[in-house]
Amino acid sequence: MKKIAMTLLLIFSLLLFSCAKTPERGADINYKQGFPDLSIEYLGNAQEYQSRSFDLPVLIHNNLAYDIENVAVTILGFDKHYVELFSTQENIESLEGKSIFNDGGGKEELLFNGKLGSLLPGARKEAQNYRIYARYDSKVEFTPSICVTGQLTGYDTFAGGCQFQPEVTFKGQGAPLGVTRLQIIPRQGRAVELRMLIENKGKGNVGSVSLGAAALGGKPMSCEFRGTEPQETSLFSFESEQKNVDLLCTGFLSGENPYHTALLVELFYDYEINVQQTLTILE
Numbered sequence: 001m002k003k004i005a006m007t008l009l010l011i012f013s014l015l016l017f018s019c020a021k022t023p024e025r026g027a028d029i030n031y032k033q034g035f036p037d038l039s040i041e042y043l044g045n046a047q048e049y050q051s052r053s054f055d056l057p058v059l060i061h062n063n064l065a066y067d068i069e070n071v072a073v074t075i076l077g078f079d080k081h082y083v084e085l086f087s088t089q090e091n092i093e094s095l096e097g098k099s100i101f102n103d104g105g106g107k108e109e110l111l112f113n114g115k116l117g118s119l120l121p122g123a124r125k126e127a128q129n130y131r132i133y134a135r136y137d138s139k140v141e142f143t144p145s146i147c148v149t150g151q152l153t154g155y156d157t158f159a160g161g162c163q164f165q166p167e168v169t170f171k172g173q174g175a176p177l178g179v180t181r182l183q184i185i186p187r188q189g190r191a192v193e194l195r196m197l198i199e200n201k202g203k204g205n206v207g208s209v210s211l212g213a214a215a216l217g218g219k220p221m222s223c224e225f226r227g228t229e230p231q232e233t234s235l236f237s238f239e240s241e242q243k244n245v246d247l248l249c250t251g252f253l254s255g256e257n258p259y260h261t262a263l264l265v266e267l268f269y270d271y272e273i274n275v276q277q278t279l280t281i282l283e
Contacts, residue, residue, distance in 0.1 A: 031065035031098045032141070032174035035201035039063055040073075040132050040275045043109065047280045050119050056085070056112040056279075058132055062095040062105040065174025068136040069094045073110055077130035082281055085114040095136075098174070119283050126281045135272040139212065140175040142196070142265040144168075146182070148216075150190045150256035164258040176202025177209065177269055190256065192216070194249040196265065200238075204273030208237040209245065212266030216251030223249040223265075 043057040056075065062068050071092035075085060095106035119126055147162035166185065172178040183195040194216070200206050211234040214221045224233035226246040236245050247265070 029100070029103065031100075031103075033065075033172055034174060035172040035176050035178060036063040036065070036098075036174060037176050037202045037204065038068065038134055038136065038271075038273055040134055040273065042132065042275075042277050046278065047282055048116055049282050050116055053113070053115045056114065058090075058110045058112065059107060060092060060095065060110065060134060061107045062097055064097045064105070064138060064176075065099070066097040066138050066140065067094055067106075068097070068138045071095060071134060071136040074133045074135075075112060075130060076133065078128055078279075080117075082117045082119075082126055082128055083114060083130075083279065084117070085112055087112065116281055119281065124283055128279045128281065129276060130279065131274045131276050133272060133274040135207075135270065137268070137270050138175065139266060139268045140173050140177055142170075142173055142179045142263065142267070144170070144182075144263055145260050146184065146263050147258050147260055148184060148192055148253055149186055149258040150192070150253045151258075152186050152188065162258050162260050172201065176200060176204065176271060176273075177206055177267065179265070187250075190253045192251055192253055194221070194251065194263070196247040196249070197244060198247055198267065199244040200242075202271070202273065204271050205241065206238045207270040207272065208235060209267050209269040210235045211247070212268055213264055214249055214266070215262075215264045216249075217254065217261040219251065221249040221251040223247055 039061040041059040043059055044055060048054050058073060060071065060073060072089060074089045076088065078085065090110040090112065092108050095108060096102050098105040146168065147164050149164045166183060168182045170179055170182065177198065177200050179196045180199045181197040185193040185195065187193055198209065211223055214223045225236035226248055228236055
């Protein structure tokens with residue numbers, strides 16, 4: 001009886017130990033890195049027969065580390081003689097981003113209905129190229145811990161326990177738009193100038209980007225996008241195919257020696273991405 005009790009106690013201890021050591025799924029994954037894109041997938045047939053009704057199913061998948069909102073999915077490019085859609089646009093209010101609570105990101109399937117016309121006399125088939133566009137609103141957060149210094153020259157790199165680097169590069173924050181380079185420039189009066197290169201590394205285009213919260217060490221910073229009008233320094237509109245913009249911020253330090261502090265820059269933007277598809281109509 002004593003041996004059975006010892007065996008049960010040993011089994012219970014092993015189970016308890018294994019449970020304590022098993023990490024939660026996704027708990028050790030940093031989703032806010034890289035430059036993921038929204039994905040658009042056509043789920044229907046690549047070929048359909050003429051003169052009949054048909055469905056065009058589209059899957060929208062949010063691979064970003066942030067929620068997206070006001071998603072408008074539009075289909076353009078069909079010749080109405082061959083393909084007529086009853087509605088060319090469908091909307092999604094929001095899709096959840098990737099996180100420890102949803103490591104796959106939000107997905108939603110949309111269904112476009114329409115009818116197919118007839119082929120021209122003697123034609124065996126007709127290939128119709130079209131594009132699926134997805135436009136959405138989202139945000140990106142830049143929240144590194146950085147080493148700053150109030151020393152204008154001759155940096156005493158280890159005086160405060162961190163090594164000051166005047167320029168640091170980054171590999172994205174979990175969205176197609178992100179900060180890729182940070183320059184840290186000490187100024188007089190314990191001020192520091194932060195120059196950030198914001199780049200669109202995705203396959204789509206940015207409409208505009210606006211500044212949300214901006215703080216260094218918990219204290220608000222003054223910031224402006226370079227190349228904007230004086231009255232619109234917190235909003236920047238991208239030109240067609242433009243891929244980057246500089247953001248200049250000024251903050252104040254609590255000392256002269258190098259030390260680590262938290263940086264927060266929040267950016268709101270709208271984005272559009274599209275994919276090309278082909279529908280072949282058969283006789």
